[in-house]
Structures are given as C-alpha cells and as structure tokens.
Amino acid sequence: MRTRVLTIGLLLVLAVVFTGCGGMTGTKDTKTIKIGSQTFSEPKILAEMMKLxxxxxxxxxxxxxxxLSASTIVHQAMLNKEVDISTRYTGTEMTGPLGLEQPIFDRKQAFDFVQAEFGKRFNQTVFAPYGFENTYALTVRGDVAQKYGLTKVSDLAPYAANMKLGTDTSFLDREADGYQALTKLYGFTFGKTYPMEIGLVYKAVKDEEVDTVIAYSTDARIRSFDLKxxxxxxxxxxxxEAVIIARNDTLEQFAGVKEELAKLSGIIDTDTMTELNYLVDEKKMAPEKVALDFLTKKGLIK
Structure with a gap:
C-alpha cells in the first residue's frame, strides 16, 4: 500500500515538473504572446506583421x-509583463525610459546606446532597425505657409503667439525632446496647444481648428491634408529609428520568435512605410490586410 502511494505521489510530482517545463519552453498551448501598439496606424501595421x-x-x-496611448505606457506595460513585444523609436527611448537630458544625434550611436542600455537596465532586446525613421515634423497648413512665407521652424517666431498647435499627448508631456524643449530652443511659444490622439489632430487641421501640427514624418496624411x-x-x-523591442524572458521561452522578428530588420524603408500608412489611413484598409499583403509579397510567411 505504501509503495503504491509513493508511486502515485511520484507520478504526480513528475506531472507537475513536466507541466512547468512545458510552460517555460513556450508550448503552443500555454502562454499567449502579447504585442503592444500605440494608437496610430504605423505601430499597428508593424504589430500585425509580427503577429502573422x-x-x-x-x-x-x-x-x-x-x-496604448503613449510610448511611456507601452514601456511600463512591458516592465509589468503585460506586453512582451512592441515597436518603439530610438529618439523617444533615449529621453524617455533612459532619461538622457540631451539626446544623441548620431543615428548609429543613438541605436547602439538604446540597444545596450535596454539590455542592461530592462533585460530587453532591441532588434536592428526596420530601415526607416519616423521623426517628429513641425508642419503648418498649406494656406498658412503660403500666407506667411514659412519654410523653416524659425520662420514661425513672429506668428506663433497667435497660432494654435495640435499635437499628440506624448510630445506635449515629454521634457527633453518635447514641446517645452522645442519652444525653448526656438524662442517662441504657441498661443494655444491642443493635445489629442494623432488621428484627431488631422481632423482638427482639416477643419482649420489648428494652424500648426506636430506630425510624424512617415505619415501619408501630411500630403493628404496639404501640410507644409x-x-x-x-x-x-x-x-x-523604428525598432522592435522584446522582453528577453519571452524570447527565451518561445523558441524561434527571435529569428522571426529579426526578419523585419532592414526591409522597410521610409517610402514603403509611408505607403503602408497611406493604405490604412487614406484607403481605409485594415492593418491586418496591409501587413499580410506585405509579408506575402516578401515571401516571409508560410
């Protein structure tokens, strides 16, 4: 009787051990991988590529x-293990999670710094860039640019106090590379600022509720809404530079994920990303469909 009890007990222990090992290696029936994205089309498209x-x-x-409303929210979600993978931008990460007061302006040095520090501080892997950069761009309505002869940011100095600026919430909140630092460097402030989700920014400029917009350089709506x-x-x-960031424990748990994500490095240039954004924002295609078509064309999915 004692032998039988011990045998049953041993089998139960082994079952628990093997179940635990299965969870750690990421079997297809255990944990779900979570990919986070912000509110605008670009990270949604890229998240769908990774998902596929x-x-x-x-x-x-x-x-x-x-x-997810801002890059800081995405970062915290990854620290909390609520999200495993996301698309991020080197300039944002330097002055956000990594706390640089003065960002690095050399592209390679900036990437190397972000990659090394995310590994050290957060135990996360920063993959080689997709191949495009999505920087912020200060834009004005076409009619406003023509009226005042505006071609560069400095040209706004005599007029900004009477202008209304529309921007995403993230840019308005960030200190080192956001609104406060921009206006300090250029020596002027706008009469009113309107923080909102980026899609609403373009509606506001279309309705002439704002004069100036902080846009994203790969956003096809710059052309569509006649922004200068x-x-x-x-x-x-x-x-x-746009990069994939993944938690190392996720990459270790799920065999093959690191290799699949690496396939996206270096294959999307600025023109391509702008076109993909255009298909979603202007042609109203689903991000899933745009991602699927791109990966199929590239021969990256089975």
Whole structure:
C-alpha cells in the first residue's frame, strides 16, 4: 500500500515538473504572446506583421494589444509583463525610459546606446532597425505657409503667439525632446496647444481648428491634408529609428520568435512605410490586410 502511494505521489510530482517545463519552453498551448501598439496606424501595421510571422510560421498564440496611448505606457506595460513585444523609436527611448537630458544625434550611436542600455537596465532586446525613421515634423497648413512665407521652424517666431498647435499627448508631456524643449530652443511659444490622439489632430487641421501640427514624418496624411513640413533648422529632433523591442524572458521561452522578428530588420524603408500608412489611413484598409499583403509579397510567411 505504501509503495503504491509513493508511486502515485511520484507520478504526480513528475506531472507537475513536466507541466512547468512545458510552460517555460513556450508550448503552443500555454502562454499567449502579447504585442503592444500605440494608437496610430504605423505601430499597428508593424504589430500585425509580427503577429502573422509568429502565428503562421511558429504556431504560437498571439494577442495584439492595441491603442496604448503613449510610448511611456507601452514601456511600463512591458516592465509589468503585460506586453512582451512592441515597436518603439530610438529618439523617444533615449529621453524617455533612459532619461538622457540631451539626446544623441548620431543615428548609429543613438541605436547602439538604446540597444545596450535596454539590455542592461530592462533585460530587453532591441532588434536592428526596420530601415526607416519616423521623426517628429513641425508642419503648418498649406494656406498658412503660403500666407506667411514659412519654410523653416524659425520662420514661425513672429506668428506663433497667435497660432494654435495640435499635437499628440506624448510630445506635449515629454521634457527633453518635447514641446517645452522645442519652444525653448526656438524662442517662441504657441498661443494655444491642443493635445489629442494623432488621428484627431488631422481632423482638427482639416477643419482649420489648428494652424500648426506636430506630425510624424512617415505619415501619408501630411500630403493628404496639404501640410507644409518646416525644416528643423536648429536640429532639434534626434533620430527616431523604428525598432522592435522584446522582453528577453519571452524570447527565451518561445523558441524561434527571435529569428522571426529579426526578419523585419532592414526591409522597410521610409517610402514603403509611408505607403503602408497611406493604405490604412487614406484607403481605409485594415492593418491586418496591409501587413499580410506585405509579408506575402516578401515571401516571409508560410
């Protein structure tokens, strides 16, 4: 009787051990990989690319966690292990989570710094860039640019006090590379600022509720809404190369994920990303469809 009890007990222990080991190696029936994205189209498209690569090529379960309001929210979600993978931008990470008071303006040095520090501080892997940079751009309505002869940011100085600025919430809140630092460098402030989700910014400029917009350089709506990009003549904006960041414990737990994510490095240039954004924002295609078409064309999914 004692022998039988011991045997049953041993079998139960082994079952628990093997179940635990299965969880740690990331079997297809255990944990769901969560990919986070912000509110605008670009990170949503890229998140869908990652989701498709992992699901179709590896068979893991993937959830796309959408509409995270700011890069700081995405970062905290990854620290809290609520999100495993996300697309981020080197300029934002330098002055945000990594706390640099003065960003690094050399593109390679900026990437190397972000990659090394995320590994040390957060135990996260920063992959080689997708191949494009999505920097902030100060833009004005076409009619306003023509009226005042605006071609560069410095040209706004005599007029900014009577202008209304629309911007995403993140830019208005950040200290080192956000609104306060920009206006300090250029020596002027806008009469009113309106923080909002980026999609609403373009509606506001279309309705002439704002004169000036902090836009994203790969956003196809710059063209669609007749916005004039003003030259950053004092070199305020640091490099904003788009990169994948993943938690190391996720990469260790799920075999093959690191290799699949690496396939996206170096294959999306600025023109391509702008076109993909255009398909979603202007042609109203679903990010999932745009991602699928791109990966299929590239031969990256099975």
């Amino acid at each position: 690569l992992i699901e179709k090529n590896l068979g893991y379960k993937v959830e796309h966690v959408t509409n 990009v003003l030259a950053d003549d004092k070199n305020f904006f640091p490099p904003y």
